Amino acid sequence: MQQNFPTGATMPCWYTPDMTILELGASVLQRIRSEAEARYPEEACGLLLGREQGQVLEALAMANQAEDRRRAYLIDPEQHLRTELRARERGLTVIGVWHSHPDGRPVPSVTDTESAWPDWHYVIAAVEAGQAREIRAWMLRESRFEEEVIHP
């Protein structure tokens, strides 16, 4: 069998050839990490801007409007609209969202799945005792989350 794995990407030990790739640069990852740590023990969140599907150029940090911010996140729709408009002026678009799971695993929860949109990139950062650990990317396909390979 022959397959091409992107040069420089981290091959997850669960890699399968049909996994899609999410380009997420080191500086974007770092931004998510530091924001997730700063807001611990609450969940941090923000929108992901990119030029096309699968390519994240910027991770915005946005206010978490949920009532129980330790266990949920919610992005203000008006802020979302403004973000979308500003992104458009720069030729970018919102292609997904990132959030953190304080003292949890970087995998979508039931709550995440219930409120998820298809074909959007969901990046989840696990924060353990204030330290950002693993960051993984997911996409909803036919009501199930499938993992994506993060390619810096």
Added chain:
Amino acid sequence: MTTVTVRIPAPLRGYTDGAAEVQAQGATVAEVLQELAARHDGLMQRVVTPEGELRRFVNLFLDGNRVGADGRLDAPVRDGTVLSIIPAVAGGAGRASDARLEALRREIPEVTPEQAHALQGDGAVLVDVREQDEIAAGSPQGALHMGRGYLELRIEDAVPDLERPILTLCGGGTRSLFAAEDLKRLGYRNVQSVAGGFNGWKNDGLPFEVPRMLDAAARERYSRHLLMPEVGEQGQLRLMDSRVLLIGAGGLGSPAALYLAAAGVGTLGILDHDVVDRSNLQRQILHADDRVGMPKVESARVAIHALNPDVKVNLHETFLDSNNVDDIFSGYDVVVDGADNFPTRYLINDACIKHGLPNVHGAVFRFEGQVSVFWPGRAGSPGPCYRCLFPEPPPPELAPSCAEAGVLGVLPGVIGLLQAVETVKLLLDVGEPLVGRLLFYDGLAGRFTELRMEADPGCAYCGEGKAFPGYVDYQGFCAVGR
């Protein structure tokens, strides 16, 4: 007619052929949406309910002002207005509230332990979804043990039939409701939760057993195996019960022994008559510089126990011959052939046929190696033996030993580990063993090649219906061959 621009968010662009903006007509927001619905099948189902109300996870903005939050979509639109559809972005780690549990109780059918036991008898699968330490104290007879953490990942391997009835069981009947919901979500159509859980099961006097389980240290050591459905706890226990004989604690036996020990094979037999020589250390990683001069079997024991002290190591410090082979082989499940001479290879082949054991064969020469599993006794699909392939030993100029020809030190590492992989597959009974196939590795070219091999029906040793012809004078046989 009023024409407005509708901005479509990325997750919904699948319905608009990727367009970020579309034009639509109508006098009010509701009319615009209706017109869109007529043109883009599926789009509006995501935005409004069948009753025409805005969905919870959607926000609408008319030129930057939110509309529809009060449930009313009759706001008028003007020519050139921009209507933005903005997905509400929410989620999070979440909390199971009491309300949710109540909703689950309404959704998931429950059965009493007594009913569950009867259903089990009719072919339903009982899945104990509690944690390992709870199951250790007892679990219903015949129940599958699948903690909730890995339930979704493992259930399909254990119960491939989505129509088969499943009963979930936990301690008191709460977690099993969540588990049942997970299973329904996966597509299982007949899932019920056992009310009262294992406590109720025990109180009703139904049969349970205290399962054999890994202790905490083993659970930690083998955690990466436990994550795999092909191994899991039962597979790991199986490895711990397994006995593997390694012929030769040399280039092939070294990596195989270390990895089999690391994998948790319970008993490793090491057979070698030699002592550690400094020239061995270029490839025989079981041994160490400060053990030069030590018997290889003893040096192997030191290395294996440094890696995994739980492995039982049987030392056979001897040269394998027709007189001792039966005694030695009778205590093992698999033989790994890492011999460095032909008389021993033929003896291993013959004895494995006699004892019905799989012979995991490996050989190296300079930059090349080969691996196969000779197992004429395999139930269902037997393969050839070493003699079917090589009825006679090759002439010496075609088969020089490592001492004569040299070998790249890394090469036996590659081949020995492929032998270890085959061994673990055989012990776990997973995958397709290299029976009837010889895998060649050309290190210089960086290429694997697979050769299919047929059994020789006339083979004196493994031919069907043939009685075991007995051992021969292997030194003499190989000397004649040469």
